[in-house]
Amino acid sequence: MSGGATAAGGTFAGRIVIVGASLAGLRAAEALRLGGFTGALTLIGDESYPPYDRPPLSKTVLTGWLPVEHTTLPQFVALDAEWRLGVPAAGLDLTGRRVRLADGQEVEFDRLLITTGTRARQWPNETEAALDGVFTVRTRDDAARLRARLAAGPNRVLIIGGGFIGSEVASVCRELGLPVTLVERSGVPLDNALGATAGGAAARLQRHHGVDLRTNVTVMALEGDGRLHRAHLSDGDVLDVDVAVVALGAVRNTEWLRGAGRAADARGVVCDASCRVFNAEGMVLDDVFVAGDVALAPSTLRWPTDCGRTLG
Amino acid sequence: MRIIVDLVRCQSYGQCVYAAPAVFRFNGEASLEFDYAPGEELREAVERAVAACPVQAIRIGLPDASTGEAPADASRGET
Numbered sequence: 001m002s003g004g005a006t007a008a009g010g011t012f013a014g015r016i017v018i019v020g021a022s023l024a025g026l027r028a029a030e031a032l033r034l035g036g037f038t039g040a041l042t043l044i045g046d047e048s049y050p051p052y053d054r055p056p057l058s059k060t061v062l063t064g065w066l067p068v069e070h071t072t073l074p075q076f077v078a079l080d081a082e083w084r085l086g087v088p089a090a091g092l093d094l095t096g097r098r099v100r101l102a103d104g105q106e107v108e109f110d111r112l113l114i115t116t117g118t119r120a121r122q123w124p125n126e127t128e129a130a131l132d133g134v135f136t137v138r139t140r141d142d143a144a145r146l147r148a149r150l151a152a153g154p155n156r157v158l159i160i161g162g163g164f165i166g167s168e169v170a171s172v173c174r175e176l177g178l179p180v181t182l183v184e185r186s187g188v189p190l191d192n193a194l195g196a197t198a199g200g201a202a203a204r205l206q207r208h209h210g211v212d213l214r215t216n217v218t219v220m221a222l223e224g225d226g227r228l229h230r231a232h233l234s235d236g237d238v239l240d241v242d243v244a245v246v247a248l249g250a251v252r253n254t255e256w257l258r259g260a261g262r263a264a265d266a267r268g269v270v271c272d273a274s275c276r277v278f279n280a281e282g283m284v285l286d287d288v289f290v291a292g293d294v295a296l297a298p299s300t301l302r303w304p305t306d307c308g309r310t311l312g
Numbered sequence: 313m314r315i316i317v318d319l320v321r322c323q324s325y326g327q328c329v330y331a332a333p334a335v336f337r338f339n340g341e342a343s344l345e346f347d348y349a350p351g352e353e354l355r356e357a358v359e360r361a362v363a364a365c366p367v368q369a370i371r372i373g374l375p376d377a378s379t380g381e382a383p384a385d386a387s388r389g390e391t
Contacts, residue, residue, distance in 0.1 A: 053316070067349075069349070070347055070348045074314035074316050074372070074374070078374065
């Protein structure tokens with residue numbers, strides 16, 4: 001089934017299925033059509049919204065400047081694609097060349113692109129995570145809920161984790177005039193992303209703008225009676241908080257691939273420089289590709305448009 | 313209408329802010345914020361912003377249906 005497979009302008013005319021209908025999936029679909037792919041194209045997405053941009057969810061949506069519906073991504077190419085939104089993928093049958101959806105339906109493919117992205121890491125204690133007032137920020141619904149809560153004027157916001165999302169939400173809170181405590185386990189915020197020097201500059205900036213930044217500290221427990229009231233820190237301090245934003249990073253959505261015989265685990269779907277996926281024996285698969293946040297690529301560049309050209 | 317700004321290309325020249333202040337603004341000194349879905353009445357101003365950007369970082373998407381929603385069922389259709 002690999003005859004005729006080439007880069008842009010290839011002659012492949014089978015059915016391509018893209019699992020994951022956010023930025024990577026959308027741009028790959030556009031690249032396919034722009035590259036001359038004329039076969040059947042299906043996009044599967046677990047969220048019921050058409051593809052939307054995530055960066056504003058932790059910035060202008062939270063400040064209330066941008067209505068969350070406005071984050072829908074513009075499309076630049078008429079896709080002529082079948083959209084299956086609101087149903088997650090639950091499994092992959094490689095030999096049968098089928099994706100199994102959570103509602104039991106099966107979608108057959110000749111070529112597959114995996115762009116299932118990541119989800120926010122949840123607060124590890126399920127009972128505490130279920131308290132009213134505990135949020136993560138990854139999806140449009142997350143942002144809409146948190147925006148409503150911030151607009152209601154909480155007494156103090158606790159942000160757990162000083163990475164990009166945590167720092168951005170802290171900035172939003174100060175812009176809204178809300179008291180905010182940011183708890184970071186390293187010595188500085190953004191340590192993983194930017195290192196100690198830039199992280200130190202970020203810390204100074206945050207404190208200058210009134211963020212109550214706590215470093216070398218973790219949150220041990222969240223406490224409440226159905227609603228969040230307090231947080232217990234590892235240095236013994238107890239904070240009265242009514243909103244907590246869990247900003248502990250992202251987890252790649254690879255669970256649906258378990259058992260499919262491919263090189264994928266919780267760290268991501270391993271691929272080569274052409275976005276091709278490896279099976280469990282380390283052989284490159286001809287017809288399965290991966291792009292976007294879910295991919296573990298040999299370089300840091302995982303451009304879905306390049307994968308789209310390879311795919312078609 | 314729907315637009316997007318390539319924030320990697322953006323160098324904070326700010327010509328878009330002059331052309332369409334209802335759509336583009338700076339947060340702080342250099343960080344651009346924009347409305348992804350300005351109303352149709354702003355089209356002329358947005359097109360001026362697109363033309364004025366020295367690095368051509370702004371793109372206007374295809375016209376979409378009133379809700380911009382892709383078909384959510386199994387039928388094939390234009391998006």
